[in-house]
Amino acid sequence: MESIKSDTQLLTVDSRNPDPGIIARAGQIIKEGGLVAFPTETVYGLGGDALNPDSSKKIYAAKGRPSDNPLIVHIAEMEALEPICAQIPEEMRKLAEAFWPGPLTMIVPKTEIVPKETTGGLDTVAIRMPDHAAALALICAAGGYIAAPSANASGRPSPTLAGHVMEDLQGRIEMILDGGEVGIGVESTIVDLTGDIPTILRPGYVTEEMLQRVLGEVQTDPTLMQKVEGGRPKAPGMRYRHYAPKGTLSLVEGEAGEVTARINALISEAAAQGSRTGVLCTEESLGQYRADVVRSLGSREDMCSIALHLYRALREFDTEGVETIYAESFSRDGFGQAVMNRLLKAAGYTIIKA
Numbered sequence: 001m002e003s004i005k006s007d008t009q010l011l012t013v014d015s016r017n018p019d020p021g022i023i024a025r026a027g028q029i030i031k032e033g034g035l036v037a038f039p040t041e042t043v044y045g046l047g048g049d050a051l052n053p054d055s056s057k058k059i060y061a062a063k064g065r066p067s068d069n070p071l072i073v074h075i076a077e078m079e080a081l082e083p084i085c086a087q088i089p090e091e092m093r094k095l096a097e098a099f100w101p102g103p104l105t106m107i108v109p110k111t112e113i114v115p116k117e118t119t120g121g122l123d124t125v126a127i128r129m130p131d132h133a134a135a136l137a138l139i140c141a142a143g144g145y146i147a148a149p150s151a152n153a154s155g156r157p158s159p160t161l162a163g164h165v166m167e168d169l170q171g172r173i174e175m176i177l178d179g180g181e182v183g184i185g186v187e188s189t190i191v192d193l194t195g196d197i198p199t200i201l202r203p204g205y206v207t208e209e210m211l212q213r214v215l216g217e218v219q220t221d222p223t224l225m226q227k228v229e230g231g232r233p234k235a236p237g238m239r240y241r242h243y244a245p246k247g248t249l250s251l252v253e254g255e256a257g258e259v260t261a262r263i264n265a266l267i268s269e270a271a272a273q274g275s276r277t278g279v280l281c282t283e284e285s286l287g288q289y290r291a292d293v294v295r296s297l298g299s300r301e302d303m304c305s306i307a308l309h310l311y312r313a314l315r316e317f318d319t320e321g322v323e324t325i326y327a328e329s330f331s332r333d334g335f336g337q338a339v340m341n342r343l344l345k346a347a348g349y350t351i352i353k354a
């Protein structure tokens with residue numbers, strides 16, 4: 001394939017105080033039409049020049065991503081909005097003031113200079129300003145606009161460590177900047193500002209309540225927490241099975257003790273049939289499971305820890321060759337909605353009541 005590179009440079013950057021020489025080299029690669037994976041506060045991104053259609057084509061090719069699944073344009077300063085937004089709604093200014101730089105992506109009508117290759121053929125553009133010094137420096141060095149989806153191969157969990165990017169994209173992109181583990185671990189909240197009511201198309205660290213505090217009325221797309229049959233969801237990426245481990249994942253929901261008992265029973269059945277088994281659980285229940293691989297995401301009391309460790313754990317099940325995985329469920333309140341949205345997708349919406 002045209003986009004395959006014989007080797008990928010892996011360079012370490014200090015995420016708070018990145019080396020200007022390294023950032024300049026990485027920015028130059030993007031300016032010249034190449035691809036650089038870089039850390040952000042959410043997950044690692046795979047960056048190319050957002051205003052260069054060939055760069056966006058390369059991003060789709062490197063990830064194996066369907067080309068109608070639009071990319072997010074990353075900016076480093078408010079002045080960057082005007083050239084790419086056909087309108088800057090008042091809500092955008094208010095939300096930017098409240099949450100940028102940060103894990104919030106906003107969708108608005110685009111101008112001509114944003115190529116359709118970047119927006120998956122749409123007339124709208126998704127924009128975010130990440131809260132990460134190395135990412136912001138790279139955006140500036142690359143000319144101000146970096147199109148970046150998550151830096152995973154399409155269908156795999158998003159990368160929270162540079163090593164995950166290496167696993168998926170080594171040999172397919174020019175450079176990876178290693179800034180250590182990300183801070184949040186799930187992708188940004190996406191809010192669509194093109195309709196009458198601001199609408200959350202993907203939940204993230206910035207919750208519906210946080211957006212409502214700034215804007216008043218905000219709604220969440222009703223298809224977010226359930227399987228979409230037939231109908232075309234608004235965020236194109238929602239059509240694809242994302243975040244999937246190689247094994248079969250099912251969620252088990254119910255009272256704590258019942259969930260543990262039910263998961264152990266299911267694991268015994270799977271093991272009896274010769275399957276290699278895994279459990280995704282929390283500190284509180286870690287000692288109670290009998291499976292080949294048991295992974296805790298942290299304390300149930302700490303949703304930030306659960307979110308941060310989720311994708312890494314799903315990847316570890318792959319590495320360990322686990323075929324049947326059962327996961328505990330979490331509250332859907334607040335940031336829990338983002339965690340459950342990712343888990344439900346990874347599980348193909350399979351929920352077992354304990």
Ligand code: AMP
Binds near residue numbers: 126
């Ligand atoms: P990723 O960068 O991998 O987190 O994926 C970006 C996601 O942003 C896509 O899967 C879409 O769901 C969403 N997105 C980006 N641009 C738009 C847009 N113009 N309209 C609706 N959704 C968008």
Ligand code: MG
Binds near residue numbers: 150158
């Ligand atoms: Mg992604």
